[in-house]
Amino acid sequence: QSALTQPRSVSGSPGQSVIISCTGTSSDVGDYKSVSWYQHHPDKAPKLLIFGVSKRPSGVPDRFSGSQSGNTASLTISGLQAEDEADYYCCLYAGGYTFVIFGGGTQLTVL
């Protein structure tokens, strides 16, 4: 089973930009253009932010953007706002016996 590596925490001040990375292998991130990103506030349901590496569902602000280079996918949050403080998870199809895996999660702190 592959693992997706995310930084445990990132931080930024209001108005700034932050980038959250999600590193896998050539067998998952590098092979499938299917990374999705979720925002998870405590005691709430996760919310889909990005799918298919860089597509945004309707209603998600364009401050959230996704990209991929090689075996690393990235979520960029521009113009940080206080309400962006949450946990963020990457997710993708990993094949094999597990099918879907989540990254370990990144806690975003807005200073």
Next chain:
Amino acid sequence: VQLVQSGADVKKPGASVKVSCKASGYTFTNNGINWVRQVPGQGLEWMGWIGTYSGNTNYAQKFQGRVTMTTDTSTTTAYMELRSLRSDDTAVYYCARDSPDSSDWGTFDIWGQGTVVTVSS
């Protein structure tokens, strides 16, 4: 469009739990349902998927043999049963719908509110 889950539950080690997830506002059989859990202090963990039209299932290897996912199309409800519960199964369990905008695994656009399952003697 929403998924509404059953309420919190407390079980003893070795018991089973069955969590329900009622869908409304869309055609239930058009989208698969996934189950995801979050153990306290840990991240999200995908448990498996059920095709609401076919009834086909894919379970994460970790839960094979202990989990069963089913649906009742007459009531547009999905169920997840986890057996032989252990204390480390204490978690919030979510159901999540496959997004109609993507054919990729791992794209979940609607989530239930979560069900807290506590396993304690």
